Amino acid sequence: MTAIAISGLTKTFGRTTALDGLDLTVQKGEVHGFLGPNGSGKTTTIRILLGLLRADAGQVRLLDGDPWADAVALHRRLAYVPGDVILWPGITGGDVIDLLGRLRGGLDRRRRDELLERFDLDPSKKARAYSKGNRQKVALVAALASDAELLLLDEPTSGLDPLMESEFQRCVRQVKQEGRTVLLSSHILAEVEALCDRVSIIRLGRTVESGTLSELRHLTRTSISVETSRPVTGLDGLPGVHDAVVEDHHARFDVDTQGLEPVMRQLATLGVRSITSTPPTLEEMFLRHYGEES
Amino acid sequence: MTGTGTLLAFNLRRDRVALPLWIGGAGLLFLVQSTQSQNLYGTPEELAALRATLGGNTAVIAMSGPVELLDSIGGEIVFEIFAFAAIVVALMNMFLVGRHTRGDEETGRAELIRSARVGRRSPVYAALALAALADLAVGAGVFAVAAGTGLPVGGSLLVAAALAGVGLVFAALTAVAAQVFEHGRGVYGAVGLGIGAAYMLRAAGDAGNPALSWASPIGWGQRTFPYGQERWWPVLLLLGTALALTGIALLALDRRDFGAGLVRSRPGRPRASWALGSPAGLAWRLHRGAVIGWVIGVGMLGAAYGSLGDSIEQYIAENPEVAEFLPGGAADVVDSYLALTVTMGALLAAAFGVAAALRARAEETAGRAEPLLATAVSRTAWLGSHLGVALLGSALVLIAAGFGEGLAYGLTVGEPGQAIRMTGVALAYLPAVWAVVAVAALGLGWWARAAAVAGWVALGYCVVVELFADSFNLPEWAQQASPFVHAPEAPLESVTAAPLIALGVVAAALVAAGLAGFRRRDVGY
Numbered sequence: 001m002t003a004i005a006i007s008g009l010t011k012t013f014g015r016t017t018a019l020d021g022l023d024l025t026v027q028k029g030e031v032h033g034f035l036g037p038n039g040s041g042k043t044t045t046i047r048i049l050l051g052l053l054r055a056d057a058g059q060v061r062l063l064d065g066d067p068w069a070d071a072v073a074l075h076r077r078l079a080y081v082p083g084d085v086i087l088w089p090g091i092t093g094g095d096v097i098d099l100l101g102r103l104r105g106g107l108d109r110r111r112r113d114e115l116l117e118r119f120d121l122d123p124s125k126k127a128r129a130y131s132k133g134n135r136q137k138v139a140l141v142a143a144l145a146s147d148a149e150l151l152l153l154d155e156p157t158s159g160l161d162p163l164m165e166s167e168f169q170r171c172v173r174q175v176k177q178e179g180r181t182v183l184l185s186s187h188i189l190a191e192v193e194a195l196c197d198r199v200s201i202i203r204l205g206r207t208v209e210s211g212t213l214s215e216l217r218h219l220t221r222t223s224i225s226v227e228t229s230r231p232v233t234g235l236d237g238l239p240g241v242h243d244a245v246v247e248d249h250h251a252r253f254d255v256d257t258q259g260l261e262p263v264m265r266q267l268a269t270l271g272v273r274s275i276t277s278t279p280p281t282l283e284e285m286f287l288r289h290y291g292e293e294s
Numbered sequence: 295m296t297g298t299g300t301l302l303a304f305n306l307r308r309d310r311v312a313l314p315l316w317i318g319g320a321g322l323l324f325l326v327q328s329t330q331s332q333n334l335y336g337t338p339e340e341l342a343a344l345r346a347t348l349g350g351n352t353a354v355i356a357m358s359g360p361v362e363l364l365d366s367i368g369g370e371i372v373f374e375i376f377a378f379a380a381i382v383v384a385l386m387n388m389f390l391v392g393r394h395t396r397g398d399e400e401t402g403r404a405e406l407i408r409s410a411r412v413g414r415r416s417p418v419y420a421a422l423a424l425a426a427l428a429d430l431a432v433g434a435g436v437f438a439v440a441a442g443t444g445l446p447v448g449g450s451l452l453v454a455a456a457l458a459g460v461g462l463v464f465a466a467l468t469a470v471a472a473q474v475f476e477h478g479r480g481v482y483g484a485v486g487l488g489i490g491a492a493y494m495l496r497a498a499g500d501a502g503n504p505a506l507s508w509a510s511p512i513g514w515g516q517r518t519f520p521y522g523q524e525r526w527w528p529v530l531l532l533l534g535t536a537l538a539l540t541g542i543a544l545l546a547l548d549r550r551d552f553g554a555g556l557v558r559s560r561p562g563r564p565r566a567s568w569a570l571g572s573p574a575g576l577a578w579r580l581h582r583g584a585v586i587g588w589v590i591g592v593g594m595l596g597a598a599y600g601s602l603g604d605s606i607e608q609y610i611a612e613n614p615e616v617a618e619f620l621p622g623g624a625a626d627v628v629d630s631y632l633a634l635t636v637t638m639g640a641l642l643a644a645a646f647g648v649a650a651a652l653r654a655r656a657e658e659t660a661g662r663a664e665p666l667l668a669t670a671v672s673r674t675a676w677l678g679s680h681l682g683v684a685l686l687g688s689a690l691v692l693i694a695a696g697f698g699e700g701l702a703y704g705l706t707v708g709e710p711g712q713a714i715r716m717t718g719v720a721l722a723y724l725p726a727v728w729a730v731v732a733v734a735a736l737g738l739g740w741w742a743r744a745a746a747v748a749g750w751v752a753l754g755y756c757v758v759v760e761l762f763a764d765s766f767n768l769p770e771w772a773q774q775a776s777p778f779v780h781a782p783e784a785p786l787e788s789v790t791a792a793p794l795i796a797l798g799v800v801a802a803a804l805v806a807a808g809l810a811g812f813r814r815r816d817v818g819y
């Protein structure tokens with residue numbers, strides 16, 4: 001039951017390698033976070049999924065079809081929000097929403113009006129007259145008003161205010177409840193944490209990590225600060241311990257998840273008086289993944 | 295003024311490819327015309343003979359310029375080439391100024407610029423300075439070519455100054471239009487109409503009432519009479535007009551918001567009309583304004599040409615000996631005039647078609663194809679909708695040209711039926727028009743980045759073959775490459791089906807190939 005299955009995907013633009021053996025699996029019914037630093041290839045991947053770009057190498061399956069060959073048939077079943085919403089001069093937001101809905105094969109009038117209300121969007125303005133956030137809302141309403149089984153969202157909330165952001169999150173949860181699938185590319189980690197079942201992190205066109213957030217947490221280090229009754233010894237030799245600062249009865253260090261057990265055993269022999277352990281924040285986690293050398 | 299210098303340098307850099315092409319193109323026109331004319335009419339006798347035959351030929355005068363120019367060989371060259379060179383230079387100025395003013399403002403690029411230490415008027419100054427430099431370069435090139443091919447220095451200087459002056463007027467006119475219209479398309483549409491009107495007014499003036507020529511900057515340029523009377527004051531008139539228009543542009547600029555035009559856009563419908571539910575519906579919405587503008591503009595041009603047809607008949611009536619030399623007599627003279635002018639209309643219809651087809655590429659690079667192709671719209675349907683409007687729209691423009699010409703001609707000679715006849719005549723050129731548009735379609739499918747070049751070069755080639763085949767002394771095989779050469783010269787020649795069908799098949803094949811190419815390439819790249 002996979003909605004998206006990509007393996008070994010490669011795409012080059014002239015001399016730039018945008019995707020370099022990317023893997024991505026999205027199960028049906030899940031909200032999947034798609035993360036990576038700027039220029040890492042998220043938009044390129046989504047464009048390939050839409051059949052706008054042709055893959056150079058690798059397998060890509062979308063809703064059990066070939067995104068290039070079966071583009072039109074597949075597009076009836078998906079909705080897309082681009083990261084950069086560019087509207088047509090002289091054409092109103094309402095026009096665009098209706099047009100995109102009809103081109104996808106019909107849209108639900110009631111849902112459209114309800115979404116306009118929820119996102120507080122005036123559909124009678126023309127392209128230029130919208131602010132950036134409101135342009136984004138036009139594309140969001142057009143996509144959310146459909147009953148597509150897959151939503152491809154490329155930084156859909158860039159430019160939305162916090163009120164609208166929470167409205168967006170409510171909408172995505174609703175979509176998930178209805179059993180539909182969402183691929184969400186985003187730089188807003190709070191949003192990813194709030195919405196996503198699983199995330200994939202890519203860097204330089206390659207997948208570096210994929211799994212649930214707690215699985216990813218497992219892959220990173222926990223910060224530990226400990227006070228012991230005997231002077232602290234024997235930590236340095238243990239595997240998975242990093243950046244240890246030892247002062248007599250005091251120690252601060254980071255430890256890999258796999259290294260926790262031996263560390264705890266060693267600490268126990270020293271007589272623990274107090275201990276605090278801090279799981280990595282999402283930010284720390286991503287900063288490590290985004291910044292690490294490959 | 296702050297920052298104008300930096301912006302000018304930046305503008306020069308951005309146009310480093312296009313500028314030499316425009317400037318070289320204008321110089322080349324003069325080079326070819328000058329060598330060719332001096333070959334053909336080098337002796338005073340040949341020139342006198344030419345003056346005698348052209349003197350009353352309204353068709354040629356309407357196409358070219360006032361007969362007073364024909365007093366010297368230099369003047370003959372100006373007569374033949376000045377109006378067309380002026381159109382090329384005017385277009386250059388329109389694109390230069392439009393791109394660096396409203397174009398940048400519409401896309402938001404100017405916002406970044408204006409947020410720096412840059413005065414409000416600086417982008418306009420920088421754009422006009424760029425245009426002025428380009429006009430100077432055109433002038434220098436034309437002077438070098440004219441004087442270099444042996445024409446007197448004084449007249450060469452005057453014709454160069456007149457051409458540059460015409461350019462400056464249209465640069466300043468574009469600056470005004472850039473304040474009025476919110477979108478680049480509106481600016482180009484208005485200035486394009488202005489250029490067409492300037493050409494037509496001088497045509498009507500040179501062939502009929504000279505007062506009309508004085509309403510046209512191109513007319514002023516021609517009426518400097520280089521190599522003849524050599525009047526410099528119309529050049530001052532051109533410069534003065536350019537300055538006045540610049541002043542108007544600056545006044546308007548100071549009175550409007552950034553990004554806005556003088557005409558405010560009003561809210562529209564909150565729900566899409568039923569018509570906006572298909573790629574074709576959207577394409578029609580996007581192209582509608584241009585189609586209507588071109589139909590009206592070219593229709594009026596046709597009417598202007600048609601209204602002159604009568605004076606050709608009168609000329610033949612007064613000079614029956616001229617008609618005797620022609621195989622078909624007086625009727626042939628009129629018909630060859632009608633054929634020539636309808637061909638002009640057909641070239642314009644092809645220009646509309648190429649522009650409309652290339653709009654697809656503009657939509658694509660702007661990122662507006664992506665959301666549509668992400669719905670259940672096939673690539674064929676998307677590109678096909680733009681090509682469909684381009685093909686059908688060019689047919690409408692062509693019909694307007696024929697109908698307008700036939701109506702005006704029919705009214706002046708008292709045969710209203712001419713409107714229908716000339717509409718049919720014009721349609722004989724439709725397959726040729728479509729063949730040109732189809733070249734742009736082919737480019738869109740296979741060489742997206744070069745599609746604009748492919749389309750405009752194809753059209754430019756046809757224009758050169760149709761209007762300058764003799765002056766340029768083009769060999770037969772080179773002329774054969776233009777589809778218009780294969781279209782019957784209606785109404786002079788009778789229309790046969792074979793060439794029309796052949797051209798239609800070529801056009802259909804090119805369009806099909808373009809669509810096939812578009813199905814295989816990356817979109818937006």
Ligand SMILES: Nc1ncnc2c1ncn2[C@@H]1O[C@H](COP(=O)(O)OP(=O)(O)OP(=O)(O)O)[C@@H](O)[C@H]1O
Pocket residue numbers: 013016017018036037038039040041042043044045083818819
């Ligand atoms: N049309 C193109 N031509 C050339 N290079 C391109 C093109 N499109 C993308 N690239 C390159 O491909 C790489 C991936 O770009 P992409 O837009 O997919 O990144 P992204 O992950 O979406 O970044 P962001 O977070 O900034 O949106 C970049 O190095 C980019 O410069």
Ligand SMILES: [Mg+2]
Pocket residue numbers: 042043044083154
């Ligand atoms: Mg992106």
